[in-house]
Amino acid sequence: MKRLKYFPTQDYSFLLDENHYVYDHVENEDSLHIYIKSREHGCCCPVCGKMSHKLHATYMRKFQDTPIRCKQTFLHANVYKYDCENPECECKVFMEDLPFAKASQVRTDALNTLVLAVSMFLSNEGASKVLSLLGVQISNDTIQRLYDRIEFIDNPDVEEIGVDDVAIRKGQTYATVIYDLRDHHLIALLDGRDGEPLKEWLKSHNKVRLVARDRASAYASAINEILPDCMQVADRFHLLQNLLEYMKDIFKEEMPTKLYIQNGKVSESAPDKILKEKTPDNAILDSLHYDNTSPRNSDGNELFYDNKKHNLNSAQYQHHKEMREKNSN
Structure with a gap:
């Protein structure tokens, strides 16, 4: 029996980080659900900043993530709550920080970045429709709320x-x-x-x-x-725009309005027109042979077509003939 040199991997650090791992997934016709779990690790209190390893409880969070194979993708995260080990801290219980999503957020940071990148070049309604084709379900109002939350942090010491x-x-x-x-x-x-x-x-x-x-x-x-x-x-x-404008002015002054190229040489005057009668290639004409035999299919059987003959003596054709003669005069 030949020994395989390729083995499946369970390392999902490229998708999440070292403190979280994937333990299950469910794929439907139009959606993909990935279930992740937090490993036991320390987490800093958001109030006092002290590191805590004391687990309080677990809770579930659901995020919409960037689509995989144009399917709406969700992350179901089983994450931890921690007890603050600082007795003087006002915060007794806090939730762990996730590297891929902010607190109280239903979309991952990567998905928000994708939404803003697409909507930057489209209207909110247009971006919503384009994203739905990619596997992201988001309304135009939600896209606008994302824009409304963007803050420009001013720096009074900027130089x-x-x-x-x-x-x-x-x-x-x-x-x-x-x-x-x-x-x-x-x-x-x-x-x-x-x-x-x-x-x-x-x-x-x-x-x-x-x-x-x-x-x-x-x-x-x-x-x-x-x-x-x-x-x-x-x-x-x-600077480049200025340079291009100056170059255009130089070209307008130095170069003539029209240039003529004949036999690979540039000339300022128009070349003389040479009239040459176009004649058909007799060799091609001689190679063509026409007859009135009926067409046949690949099996050699004759193909029959409905040959409709026009009655040139009818009233309609006679009227058309009179109108053509009248217009020509």
Whole structure:
């Protein structure tokens, strides 16, 4: 008997973490249910921060996770509650923190990220329909609630920022975005793009020493007024945009409006037209043979077709003939 060199694995650390494992799963026609269990491990109290290993009880939580094979996927987690071992702490019992979902959350962090990524380029209703095809059941109102919970954490000590405008509704509503140049995360979203909201924001962020901005004069004026010693630079996108515009102007001035290529050479004047009569290939015509024999199928049997003959002497055809002659005159 040949010995197998491949063996099934029970390691699901790539799916969860070292403190949780999968012990069962149930697959239906349109859904997949994965059952996971917490291993005994220590957990820090969310109030006092002291590590606790004293188990209080277990409880069940259910999450919708990213779909597998376009099936709606759920995680059924059997997790622990802990007793805080600090007698002076106000919190007596707390629930363990899960690495894949926040407290009181019915979707995993990975699924929320997927939902926000899809809805970023679609409307909430459109994203809901696209996600349903992938195996995620979520309504447009729930997607909006996810957006409403997003918070921009401002940093009053930031020193290097980027400023640009974005369209909330193209052609109608615009906003000013401010992000940290070091890690490019968003720290502020201001209404309008006329520079006034940026002035108010800069007044409370006087440690800013470098601003990467677009070419809008409103932003330049606001920065010069509030932080005259701040260095302003153009970001890479707008530098490249400036370069392309200058190159277009150069090409328009230096290059003629029309270029002609003949025999691999460029000419500024149009080449003379050479009239050449197109003749059929006689060799191809000679290879074609037509006759009036009836068509036959692969078995050699004759194929019969309904050959409808038109009565050119009928009133309808005579009327059409008169109309063609009338229009031609």
